[in-house]
Amino acid sequence: MTHSYADPRAFTSRIRAQDVFDVSFRPECATRYIMSFDQLFDELAISTDPFALCELRGTCDLGLGRDTQTTLHYILSGNGEIDLNGRGSLKVSQGSLVLIPAMQTHALRNFGSQSERIPECKPAALNIAQLVKHADEGGDTQLIALCAHVHVGLRGLNDVIDLIREPLVETVTEGNTILPALTSLLAELTHPGLGSRAMIRAILTQCMIDMLRKRLTTQDKSLRWMAALTDPTLWNALRAMLDDPGANHSVDTLADLVGMSRSAFALRFSEAYGSGPMELLRDLRMRQAGHLLRTTDLPIKRIAHLMGFASRSAFSRRFETSTGQSPSTFRKE
Numbered sequence: 182m183t184h185s186y187a188d189p190r191a192f193t194s195r196i197r198a199q200d201v202f203d204v205s206f207r208p209e210c211a212t213r214y215i216m217s218f219d220q221l222f223d224e225l226a227i228s229t230d231p232f233a234l235c236e237l238r239g240t241c242d243l244g245l246g247r248d249t250q251t252t253l254h255y256i257l258s259g260n261g262e263i264d265l266n267g268r269g270s271l272k273v274s275q276g277s278l279v280l281i282p283a284m285q286t287h288a289l290r291n292f293g294s295q296s297e298r299i300p301e302c303k304p305a306a307l308n309i310a311q312l313v314k315h316a317d318e319g320g321d322t323q324l325i326a327l328c329a330h331v332h333v334g335l336r337g338l339n340d341v342i343d344l345i346r347e348p349l350v351e352t353v354t355e356g357n358t359i360l361p362a363l364t365s366l367l368a369e370l371t372h373p374g375l376g377s378r379a380m381i382r383a384i385l386t387q388c389m390i391d392m393l394r395k396r397l398t399t400q401d402k403s404l405r406w407m408a409a410l411t412d413p414t415l416w417n418a419l420r421a422m423l424d425d426p427g428a429n430h431s432v433d434t435l436a437d438l439v440g441m442s443r444s445a446f447a448l449r450f451s452e453a454y455g456s457g458p459m460e461l462l463r464d465l466r467m468r469q470a471g472h473l474l475r476t477t478d479l480p481i482k483r484i485a486h487l488m489g490f491a492s493r494s495a496f497s498r499r500f501e502t503s504t505g506q507s508p509s510t511f512r513k514e
Contacts, residue, residue, distance in 0.1 A: 218397055221411050222390075225341075226334035229253060229385040231378070233328040234304040234370070237261070239316025240293030246514060247286045247504065249472040250330040251342045253389060254279045254289070257367060258299045259324030261291045265348065273326075276353030276363050278388055280331065282345050283468045284504060291316075291324035299325065302370040307378045327366070329385050335410060338423050343468055344454075344461075347403050351392045359388050402455070409453035414439045418450065418458065426465040427489040432458055467503040470496070474512040481508045 237243050242264065245252075254263065256277040262270040263279055266286040271279055275296065281287055293316070302325070304311045309327075333342040353359050362384045369377040369384075396404045409415040418435045421428070435458055436446035450458050466488045473484045485496030500508050 218394075218407065218411065221335075221407065222394065224335055227386055227389055227393075228332045228334075229329040229382050229389060230332070231307070231309050231327060231329040231381050231385065233310045233312055234302055235289055235312045235314075235326045235328060237289060237291035237314045237324040239322060240291060241314050241316040242288045242290045243312060243314040244288040245286075245328075247284055247471070247506075247511070248281070248330075249283055249468065249475050250332075251283050251345060252281045253329045253331050253385060254281065255327045255329075255363075255366070255385065255388065257302075257325045257327055257363070257370075259291055259296045259322065260294050261289065261324045263348075264288045264290055271348060271350050273350075276357070276360055278351040278353065278359065278392055280345065280349040280389075280392065282348065283343060284471050285348070286505075289324065289326055291322065293322045295322060296324075298323065299367055300371040302367075303373055304370070306373040307370070307381065309378075327370070327381075327385075329382075331389060336416075336420070338420060340423055341410070343423070343465060344406050344419075345403075346464065349392060349396065349403060351388075351395070359391050362388055406454045409450070412449075412453060414441065415450060415453055418446070422458070422462050422465055426462060426469050427487045429489060430458075430462055463499070463503070467500060470500060470508070471504070471511060474508055481512075484508070 235243055235245075237259070254273075254277075256273045256275055256279075258275055260274045262272050263281070264270045264287060266288070268285075270290070273279060291314075331342055332339060335341045351359065353363075366381060366384050369380050393404065393407075397407065409419060417439050421435065421438060422430060432447055433443055436443045439446060441449070447457060454461060470484055470488050473479055473487070474481075479487075481497070482493040485493045488496060490496035490499070497508055500506075500511070504511060506514070
């Protein structure tokens with residue numbers, strides 16, 4: 182089925198958090214870092230772009246491949262899971278929000294269990310692709326998910342969301358502040374009208390912000406890298422890598438950039454982000470390379486050079502190790 186994409190003006194939302202969080206980067210240490218994420222949330226520019234409505238009927242899977250952008254799935258109906266291609270699975274049900282980092286292969290799976298049916302959606306009227314998967318043998322139960330790309334900007338950079346490396350799941354239960362958004366979202370999908378697509382983007386953006394701030398209040402380790410964004414010293418190093426991942430970065434050059442010794446910088450970065458700077462840099466390079474392979478016709482050799490590799494063969498080996506596919510196969514997928 183042909184995917185239909187639109188390029189509307191991005192809906193940008195800013196939010197001011199009111200809490201101060203006590204963040205411990207190293208639980209075994211007595212030192213506690215007290216910092217406010219208020220300014221960070223005020224500076225973040227979060228936007229979403231809905232691109233597909235996925236419908237699974239009966240017990241079946243719908244492979245979503247490997248997207249070069251971070252994807253948010255909002256489960257509108259049904260019960261199932263998101264399979265992470267050998268890395269486990271995430272249980273989902275009506276109201277669940279799941280954020281999948283860029284370049285991670287995954288698939289939607291419908292358990293085929295009975296669930297509350299929703300009114301028929303009209304994605305075509307909203308320029309949203311409709312992807313339908315039917316089970317081979319009967320079954321009229323459905324799992325429906327609205328899928329959107331997520332963009333997070335900060336201080337002139339538009340790809341801060343690439344720092345998310347593990348899937349995030351928000352389990353929506355009765356009383357959850359996200360739950361009322363489901364009703365509004367369904368109303369726009371089933372009865373689209375003037376401004377409906379903009380309203381859907383606004384609702385999804387609100388849900389995305391809510392997911393992030395809840396995880397920060399509970400000191401979720403998967404988001405501890407956000408603390409690095411509030412550290413002016415580490416931010417300068419992060420910005421250099423995000424701005425040009427293919428540059429000739431090293432621990433030494435990044436340490437010099439922020440005026441720290443090599444060992445002090447490496448330790449501070451690891452404590453804040455959870456991994457070394459070169460590990461992050463490799464991930465950023467592969468994600469940017471994947472984006473260029475999918476969105477441009479640049480020769481692979483040229484992409485290899487842009488990503489800091491001396492040869493196409495070295496780049497191809499690293500890319501296949503990271504993604505399980507050669508650059509040429511990934512481009513054709």
